[in-house]
Amino acid sequence: MGCLQCKAKRLCPKRENPVKLASQTAFSVSEVEALFELFKIISSSLIDDGLISKEEFRLALFHNNKKKNIFTDRIFDLFDANKKGVIDFADFVRALNVFHPNTSQEDKINFSFRLYDMDGTGFIERQEVKEMLNALLSECEMKLSEEIIEAILDKTFMDADTNQDGKIDMQEWKSFVSRNPSLLRVMTLPYLRDITTTFPSFVFNTEVDEVATLSENTRSG
C-alpha cells in the first residue's frame, strides 16, 4: 500500500489489505470495506487515530464512555489479540468474524468460553459466575436476595459442572452449550450479513479494484 494513499486517508497505522482480511474470514471484500466504514466511526469518536480505545468501545456499546462494564472490557480484551491496549482494523474484522452467522459453532463456543473465563485460568469458576451475575443485576437495577442468587448458581453448576469440582472446564462448557443452544445467541450477529447495505458509503472509499489488486503484489509497502 503506497504511503501517498495512507496520508490521503489519514490512516496512521497501516491498514491491512481488505483482500487479505476477506480471504481469512467469512467476509467478502466489499463486506470488509463496509466494516471499515463502521470502524472509522467508532475509532474516531474520541481520538481520531485509526484505532479503537477502551473508552471508544464502551461509547459504541453504551453511548456512555464513563460506564465501566466487565463484559465490555472482557470483549475488548478478546478483540485486542496482541494485547496492545487498542483495537486496530484487522483485530476488529477478525473478532467480528467469530460473530458471523457462517462461522462454525466450535469457534463460537471457544470464544464464549474465553469470554466468561474472565481471569483466563482455563476454567469458569463459581466465583466468576457470581461476579458476572451481580454485574448484570446491578446493570439492570434488579435486586435479588443472596439466597436466590445462590440458588441460581447452584442450579447452573448442577447443570453445567458435570464432575462437580466447582468450576466449568471447556469440555463441560461444550456439552452445556449443546444442551442449551440459546446461550450462544450473543455469539451471532445476523446484522453482519447485511453490512454492505447498512454502510453503503464504502463504495465511494473502495481501494480495491482489479488494477489495485494486481499492483498490490508489485508495489513495495
Next chain:
Amino acid sequence: MQRITIPEILQDEWFKKGYKPPVFEEKDDTNLDDVEAVFKDSEEHHVMEKRKEEEQQPTTMNAFELISMSKGLNLENLFDAEQGFKRETRFTSKCPANEIIHKIEAAAKPLGFDVHKKNYKMRLESSKAGRKGNLNVATEIFQMAPSLHMVELRKAKGDTLEFHKFYKNLSTCLEDVVWKTEEDMKEVK
C-alpha cells in the same frame, strides 16, 4: 362509488388468474431451535425426564441466560445507529407463570392472533397478512425466582416494525403484569 380495497382485490377472480402469492424469505437469523423443538415434538412420546419437569414449572433461568442479557455482551448495539427496531424484547413480572400466560393470550387474541401453547412457551400467529407475511411471535417464560419471572418475546416471522407495534399494543394490555420493561432494565445511570 368507493375505490376497491386491497383485500377485495385479492378476492377478485380477475386478480386470482395466474396469481402466485409471494413467499417471504426469512433472512433474520433468530435462533428458535429450542422453541421449534417443543412444537415439533407435540405428537411424540415423551421420554425425557426434563420434559416432565418442564410440564410443572417454567424453565429456571440459569446464570448464563441472565448474564447474556447484558448490554455489554450484545454487540448488535454497535450497529444501533443504523438499525431500526429490535426483533426481541423482554420484561419481568411478579405474577405467577400461569397468570402471565392467560393474560398474554387474552391480550393477543383481540389483536387478531392465534395462540398455540406448550408448557411455558407460546406461539402467537397473526391471522392477518402483514408486509412480510403473517407476523409470528415466539414467547417463553423463565423463572428467575419463585415469585419472579422473565418473559421473552421474539419475532419468528414477519416484519420487524409490525412486531414492534404489536408489542406496544400488547404491553398496554399487560400493564398490571409487567414489573420492569426492557427500557427500565437497560437504563444506565
